[in-house]
Amino acid sequence: MNRPELADFLRRCRTRLAPADVGLAEGVRRRTPGLRREEVAQLAGMSADYYTRLEQSRGPRPSRQMLTALARALRLTADERDHLFHLSGEEPPREAGGSGHVRPGLLLVLDRLHDTPAQVVSDFGDVLAQNAMAAALLGDVSARPPALRNVVRRMFTDPSARALFPEEDHETLARHHVANLRAVLAARPDDPRPAALVAELRAQSPQFARMWDDHEVAVRRSDTKRFRHPVVGELELDCEVLLSPEHDQRLIVYTARPGTAAYERLRLLKVVGLQDLAVG
Structure with missing residues (x-):
């Protein structure tokens, strides 16, 4: 060193x-x-x-x-x-398909989003960076060990992660995660990380194994989701997905339409902030 x-x-x-x-x-x-x-x-x-x-x-x-x-x-x-x-006397990360290092350009955009939740996620579900609003809505990933920063793993193994969404939406959300993960695995067959995640979840989650065997494929794109927050209540948010040039990192921005109840609740969430009220 x-x-x-x-x-x-x-x-x-x-x-x-x-x-x-x-x-x-x-x-x-x-x-x-x-x-x-x-x-x-x-x-x-x-x-x-x-x-x-x-x-x-x-x-x-x-x-x-x-x-x-x-x-x-x-x-x-x-x-x-x-x-x-x-x-520091360390070898830099040399992982196949990218190191997980968030590109400065994505961080620059993330830093300027003060009034709406946003986070950078790898294509197979690792949350790499998030702003304060995302931490208030979805939970602060910095407080979790690295393995529990993956949204796919948590969807199938952590009840508190599923509690972020209405129960009637769980099946659809889970299928979207599986279909996206299958597309990533096919695009990067030599990357050990998505392959290891698939093997782990097939062994741990019967639901994941069942959905994986259905062989559905879909790359994650813009969508609308409903979130349940213990303080501000339910929010229906539009999820805009911005891809990095290599498509291995995604900046996901959660917005509410003006004039809706979700818009007012998102404004309240900004006031509430991170006063130990985040889920997860």
Whole structure:
């Protein structure tokens, strides 16, 4: 681990970002350019003390999970992400079909969506990033272990995930997940991740196994869904799906039509925020 180079790289990446670049308010006048250390720590989900020690060349060796979080918080390109891993004495992710590193362009759009839920999801269901509104509506994925950030896995194995939706919608939603996963597996037969997810769910969920054997295929596209929130009630939201150029990551934006009850409830959800009222 090259602590001095790592510290210098982190400082330079931090100072080139403005608060607006990551969806933060400018606040009071800043004495130095860029984000504050505590803001980077907040975005990465780590303590401010831990991040400060990294910038002062005296921190412990970051875990791979922590490096991934830092790369997202600092809006690093794929090359910069790899450099961050190398400076920390780690090999960058080299997974087939993409590393799960969220593209800066998708994060840039996500950061500017303040009043509507939005999240970046891999094509086989891993939630890679979400804004505060999505965390309030769907649950904060940063509080879950990596395996439980996959929406397909949770749909078939976690009752609390199914409780997000009216019971009469469960069958349709589950079929959509299975049909999309089959399309992904066929498009990337050499990627072990969707294949492993299919094998796991076929063994654990009779419902998934039954639906998988039906061989339905459909790529996930824009849709309308109903959500159940314990505070603001039921919301019927339009789900717009924006694809990355390689189609392996999707920015999903949840909007309500003006004049509807869901529109007013979504405004209330923004006020409620993340005051321990999120589902999941």
